[in-house]
Amino acid sequence: MTTLGMWPDSLHQFQPFSLTHLAIVVGLTIFWAVVVGLGVRWRGTQKLSWFERGFALFYLLQWLGFHGWWLLPGNFNVAGSLPLHICDIVALLMPFALVWRSRFLVAILYFWGIGLSLQGIITPDLGSGPLTVIFWIFWLHHTAIVGTAVYMLVVHRFRPRWKDLYWSVVAGLAYVAVVFPIDAAFGFNYGYLGERNPSQPTLIDVMGPWPWRVGVMAGLAGIVMGLLLLPWEVVRWWRHR
Template sequence: MNLDTFEKGTLTHLLVLVVSTVVVGLLVFAQRRVRSKDHAKADRFRLAAGIAILVFEIAHNAYWLFFREGGFNLQESLPLHFCDISGLIAAAALLLPDRRLVTILYFWGVGLSSTAFIIPVVTEGPVHLVFWTFWMSHLIIVGGAVFFVLAEGYRPEFRDLLFALAVTTGYVLCLLALNIAIGTNYGYVGKVSEPTAFLGAWPFPRLPLLFLGGALLETAAWLPFGIMSHVRTRKAPRP
């Protein structure tokens, strides 16, 4: 096992997937069990988890802003990628009782950031700090979204999907304007973007394909719940 570098499909990748699944499963099991007996205690756990995640996200973003590879780099240091914002949203969703925060976390976590577990962009191995911060940050996002569904009873509705699509579109447009202005690639919608270059030339057809792909991923995250809701409605007895 090479500990200096990381590649998808390796034993290290498999271990990351297994450990992440086990961690989320244990947290969901524990929270469901606690909430069935003591709602106040379960709420305190949510609060503690939110504070812990907030502290991690502040430290994580500070590392990228000031210390990663010699200091601030305009091309990479700003915490503007979806995973950067989603981590802060995860903390806020745990600390504040706001469905809109949970909705964005769910669709950006399950719909968008979950792809990081399948096609991760990190290349450093376990002996590097960035390996741990990358996987911890994505575990917080995707695991947090799963936690709200399995432990807290969140069920995305069609209106939640529309809200998430609107917020995602608005944020991508803001990132696109920023990238054009300062020549960066935040959100991977910049002109020079190695991870998305396979989609073709920028801006066409790459940007429309990115928008379509993101919308399809978020819709796929909602679809199982939409189907279940439709089935329950059809089975409900008529008055």
């Protein structure tokens, strides 16, 4: 085993489908299972309200601090520092969805979070290991999005409907309409809609050449979001048949 200084390479560099990958996913899954369990236990109490507000404030401050750091003159890179990725937007909306429980925000959290951001957990576009801040911010971002979406399903009994899917798809198409031209014009890769492939292997690698793969990505995203609605529609049909 080679080392960088006194630490093994695995703590400096992240490899998908490694023991580190498995450990962080399992650990954060357990953490979110505890969070959801507390939400169920405190449902209908003032304690739940304070718990959710504190959680939302923590993640909002973390989001502002992280993206604010990248926007500082010494760190700013226009090709990568702007919070224009899907996960950046959903992570910003997540605290407000948790506190306000706006149906539109919760729907975006559900369809975009589980449907799209979950891919970032399965095939992370991440090179930094556990000894870096970037590693932990990445995992806190992505698992908070998916975890909060599950939390809303279990604790607040959110049940998506066709209208929720419709507005989530419309919002997704609006995102593509805004970000794709920016990527194409300036050579960026926000939302992975640009010409460059992610640094780690992902599904994007098998979606064909750019720019045609953007249409494939949009179509696949719509199908995935539709599949996320399907179980709830089946349950509603079964209850009313």
